[in-house]
Amino acid sequence: QNYYSKNTTQLYQNKNEVTKLPNFLLNLKRNLTTGIDTGSKEHIQSLVKNNKVVVFMKGIPDKPMCGFSNAVVQILRMHGVEYNSHNVLDDDSLRAGIKEFSEWPTIPQIYFNGEFVGGCDIFLQMHQSGDIIEELKSIGIKYNLLDQEYSKK
Amino acid sequence: EEKMALTAETLKDKLTKELSAEYVDVKDISPDMCGTSFHAVVVSPQFVGKARLQQQRMVNNALAEEMPSIHAFTQKTYTPEAWKKANST
Known part of the structure; x- marks a missing residue:
């Protein structure tokens, strides 16, 4: 497991960490994942x-x-x-x-x-x-x- | 130049002017009176023949400049006739 994927996994495992992310990052994550601009x-x-x-x-x-x-x-x-x-x-x-x-x-x-x-x-x-x-x-x-x-x- | 805080009074003046309102009541309903939550009652002849949604759009438009700094805004709109009826019962 490389450094990046390891850190990504940690981020998903720790729910509090994810909710602490600024909204624009959450949006970016969502929009990049789905390829849809929700707005x-x-x-x-x-x-x-x-x-x-x-x-x-x-x-x-x-x-x-x-x-x-x-x-x-x-x-x-x-x-x-x-x-x-x-x-x-x-x-x-x-x-x-x-x-x-x-x-x-x-x-x-x-x-x-x-x-x-x-x-x-x-x-x-x-x-x-x-x-x-x-x-x-x-x-x-x-x-x-x-x-x-x-x-x- | 310091930005003036929004007050019920400034909103009232603006609504009265922009909508040629016969009656306007704006209450500051912010929990700490910090001037970010308001309830407005607006009575204007400009509302005659317009649906409620349209009437409320007119109020929103009149306060378009202030809206971004208002946290919560509730409103009731009346034509002069509807206002008379509402107050007679």
Whole structure:
């Protein structure tokens, strides 16, 4: 084993060491490994079309790292919606790219059917007004609470 | 020249001017009042006939210069009519 591969292995074995790396290095590693620029328009275009509901957030659904991202996760959970989520804290390139792509300065960001819905405020208001139910239905997502209503009949 | 810290007051002035707003309320909601988290309520006739997403884009655009130094920003937008309705209930 040469010096380089030995050190690389050590880096992977010690998880703390990896997370201590600056984000730009992690991005570089990812982008070199996959050959994909995660912040590019093409890549984001493919992400938002990958699922009917796609969320760009800080943290992961099981552990949101910001109150606003948490609010979005809770709403989606409440409505029983399946979705793809992308953690921008893990990827500076994606974090910058999504802001440009949506022309929206803040995270979280929600996409329905590849179309930008808005940020946390808009999503909360959609939830409070109940508009979200119609929106989900219109993109062909079965609404859990409605399903329960139907099954009672 | 020292860079001025963002205050709720400066954001309020800017939003009022840029959006010819009838009413603007900006609250500093930073945990330590350090001026990086804000909540804004904006009432403007320019919002009439525009979807909520579009209204919020207008607010973001009005603060495009300040946005990079704001850590968290939440907003509620109203047309004058919607604002009246919201306050009458």
